Structure formats: structure tokens, C-alpha cells
Amino acid sequence: MLAAGMWVAKGVATGPKESTTIAFSDRDTAIMHKSAKSLLPKEWLDRWHRSQAQFPDNLSEEEKLEFTKVVELHKQFEI
Numbered sequence: 001m002l003a004a005g006m007w008v009a010k011g012v013a014t015g016p017k018e019s020t021t022i023a024f025s026d027r028d029t030a031i032m033h034k035s036a037k038s039l040l041p042k043e044w045l046d047r048w049h050r051s052q053a054q055f056p057d058n059l060s061e062e063e064k065l066e067f068t069k070v071v072e073l074h075k076q077f078e079i
Contacts, residue, residue, distance in 0.1 A: 001021065001023045002040075002070075002071045002074050002076065003067050003070045003071050005074075006023040006024060006025060007023065007024040007025075007026065007027055007029075007030035007039065007076050008021050008022070008023050008024075008039070008040050008076065009021065009022050009023075009024070009030065009033070009035040009036070009038040009039045009040065010022075010035070010038040010040065011035070011038075021040075022035055027075065027076075030076075039076060039079075040076065041077075042077040045071070045072060045077065048071070054067075054068075055067055
């Protein structure tokens with residue numbers, strides 16, 4: 001979702017999942033929503049870097065590098 005430009009926050013756990021996310025199409029909507037305090041912080045990137053599921057399965061190594069760059073440079077992590 002971040003790679004697509006969405007703003008992402010922690011969501012409410014449902015069913016067997018202990019964590020979920022909610023996405024917003026733009027900064028203003030994300031900031032005004034009650035979940036704004038739960039926007040994924042820059043520290044979340046450390047967890048993402050350790051993840052075994054960082055990328056869609058069909059990406060080449062070159063595409064993975066670009067994907068990583070887009071996520072790391074997302075404006076969400078500047079606030």
C-alpha cells in the first residue's frame with residue numbers, strides 16, 4: 001500500500017489477526033481520521049526490512065530495489 005502512495009495506519013484487530021492496517025489515499029484524509037495517531041512510524045521500516053514478505057512474488061531484483069526506495073521515501077515517514 002505504501003508503494004502505491006497510500007498512507008497507512010494500524011487498524012483494529014479482527015478475528016484471528018492480531019494486527020491489521022487501514023489505508024488512506026492522501027495525507028489530509030489520513031491526518032484527519034481518528035487513526036491518524038496510529039500512522040505507521042518511521043521505525044516500522046525496521047520491521048519491514050526484517051520481513052520475509054516485503055515484496056510481491058513476481059518482482060525482479062531491480063524492481064525490488066525500486067520498490068524499497070519508494071517505500072523508504074514515502075512522505076508518511078517524514079512527519
